[in-house]
Amino acid sequence: MSEENQPGDADTLQERLNEVTTLLSRQRLVEELVHRQDMPHQSLVENLVHKQNLIELRHRLDSLHSADVAYLLEALPLEDRLLVWDLVRADRDGEILLEVSDAVRESLIEAMERHELVAAAETLDTDELADLMPDLPQEVVEDVFQALPSDEQAQLRTAISYPEDTVGALMDFDMVTVREDVTLEAVLRYLRRFDALPEHTDQIFVVDRDGALKGALTLESLLIHDTETDVRQVMKKEVMRFHPEDQAEDAAQAFERYDLGSAPVVGANNQILGRVTLLAVVDFIRETSEAEQLANAGLREEEDIFASIWDSVKNRWSWLAINLITAFAASRVIGLFEGSIEKLVALAALMPIVAGIGGNSGNQTITMIVRAIAMGQVKTDATRRLLKKELGVSLINGLLWGGLIGALACWLYGSFSLGLVMTAAMTLNLLLAAFAGVAIPMTRQRLGGDPALGSSVMITAITDSGGFFIFLGLATLFLL
């Protein structure tokens, strides 16, 4: 965090942001005036005000933390966003591009010249560069790559070679290493030669002559032990370490479980490659949970709230298409029973209740089980036990709520047997929901898929079509 722009608390931040937006709207007003007036004198005054205002705006932006500028850019409509972006000091561009969301980053990059992008990219560390690269135009990537010293070229090649959901993608290359046969005093002297330690250094790594990891020396041990002690004596020998191809999600769980602050990443022969910090893990956790939230609602990716209508349509269409297919399937199930509905039209009014409650109950089951699987708490051999429990829950709910709604139907339509069919159909559909709610995620896990992805769509499809079929089928058998 840079010193100049440390807000004392959240309120101050909001105030500063409000100041900037006030300046922005004043700017817009001035621009409009300039536009309208043609008199040379008037225009000159306006122009001065205009410039004065821009200088103030630029000054305010300079005083904001990069993350706050990013936040401001997110909250501004495209036009204002690009005006602010133009005023940001060029040497902060890289940092800010890293902070904004994918959608906003795209809009900023589009507005930049090739040489600006190259300059921005060159201010970044290789691991940051690796995060940004997928969004940069090919020729910018090439320019930047050529400009790097050869060891950083190698790092960058390493960093981009790992898929997004692996430890390699979370890894950075900033770390301090020492040998085990030196004293803490020597380590302290060595550190005093640094202008700064890598961000969030909580331990330094102990390696042998070949760069193989021997242990870790926490800053704590370095500080509390006698300076004459050898590193070997106070280093942690058993260090939680990761391989770059490990799943990022597993590493995140390990960080949380073991309260890690950072961890080394090693390759073949225990060679140290880099480190993962808790902050990289936090970013990963937040991004993953956001991606899940979005996916649950059928959004392909985070949407810039000021995105064009057309971009939004593209972001949402696949989910709607899938739902259209399942809804159409359910509609055809109803089509099978049109004769019955014609004879007893109450069925049309009651059938959505059976389908809807089944979907809700199934979603509860599936959410619970997907979560338990994600936490690693469910072995595949637990299927029978879980099934028994969920079927039990559904039976109770079916008799309880189905009974209630059956009674209502009986009272509304004056038919006891209709109420009975309603109760039976609700219970059966809830049992179906419980069965599918357990079977879908457990089967997908066994087949090695992600049990969360699209489970909600699948269960709703089943309980809709199933609910209509059960209710209309029972009604056809017993009421007509």
Place this chain on the structure above:
Amino acid sequence: MSEENQPGDADTLQERLNEVTTLLSRQRLVEELVHRQDMPHQSLVENLVHKQNLIELRHRLDSLHSADVAYLLEALPLEDRLLVWDLVRADRDGEILLEVSDAVRESLIEAMERHELVAAAETLDTDELADLMPDLPQEVVEDVFQALPSDEQAQLRTAISYPEDTVGALMDFDMVTVREDVTLEAVLRYLRRFDALPEHTDQIFVVDRDGALKGALTLESLLIHDTETDVRQVMKKEVMRFHPEDQAEDAAQAFERYDLGSAPVVGANNQILGRVTLLAVVDFIRETSEAEQLANAGLREEEDIFASIWDSVKNRWSWLAINLITAFAASRVIGLFEGSIEKLVALAALMPIVAGIGGNSGNQTITMIVRAIAMGQVKTDATRRLLKKELGVSLINGLLWGGLIGALACWLYGSFSLGLVMTAAMTLNLLLAAFAGVAIPMTRQRLGGDPALGSSVMITAITDSGGFFIFLGLATLFLL
């Protein structure tokens, strides 16, 4: 992290856990045998095997990290869980109780004697104790409280006085403070007197004679600067600080935004009260996102997957009840048009499509907007702009997908006008969904409520009833 039980990687952990479960099932087998046999000699042998096995199991458990024992307890059915819990060393009980989920914690606490609980609680820091206290029986709380030294009693009273979603609840009291007028050499000497620093110390706090916060000295500055330097010269003066009554969510965002490792918490007169660490924030983030996930699916709280059927029913009933009411309302809307359906039964088959797609589209809108609000990107004055965009998206989707499904309806039922009504109803319901999807969260935000809570239920209720009404209404007007 304790040294003895540091797994090299995730595989090793899984192997260790599998060993424990193998031992457990062997144990069960032996118990069954002992139960069946009555011969004294046989029984003696079995008993020996039994004991041998228990000793091995206990040994394995001792070698596991507390977080791993917690994980194991989560994954075991109640009976096995309590067996393992009995074998865990008593001095680790407190730590493990903190790690397990609420539901499992409840089951473990139920199985413990009062004196065991008191002993377990006494191994914890006051901030940890504050987290555990709501789950402990009243008399245990009193015993523990009495046993604390008076300064810790005061801390505990402070810690429990803050609501769960405030910074006060995330705060701990473990920190090192120094004066600004001493040299780094003096600080280093002071730290060497510690046996250990508070966990995750990345900075120590600089306070004046009255305990008011003057700044922070990062371990980094302490290590890289000359030892003759005064603390005053190298300390960070503008430190991001929180008040105990600040919202925990705001603090979490600040930690992420400014990449903080820890931050001081101050009271009146800038008096330092404690600190918040990134790890406490990570726990908070994970818990919050889990709670949201559960709430979205209508689960009141995390469910122990081996919970009794009855506990599960209670956890889920309120959501089902609400959905039943909204489904019933939608059903009554259909009831209004029973005459129309009787005349044209195709309406019954087609109406769920209109309602369903509206619900999906509305949920996309609401998810996007709730997220943007949570990120602070939406001011209430953006409503009109957002509305315009969402209505535009809906219009395109309505004409596109509505047109497609209208064509299908026309082909299936051989009625061009039916297809046209279908397309019109889809479009109108999508527009309704867009309107409600923007209006609901924006209004709730303006009224100061949580825009996320139950928004999905509300929008689905509107698009269901609305969809049925629009489609059946249009059909009645134009087709009959």
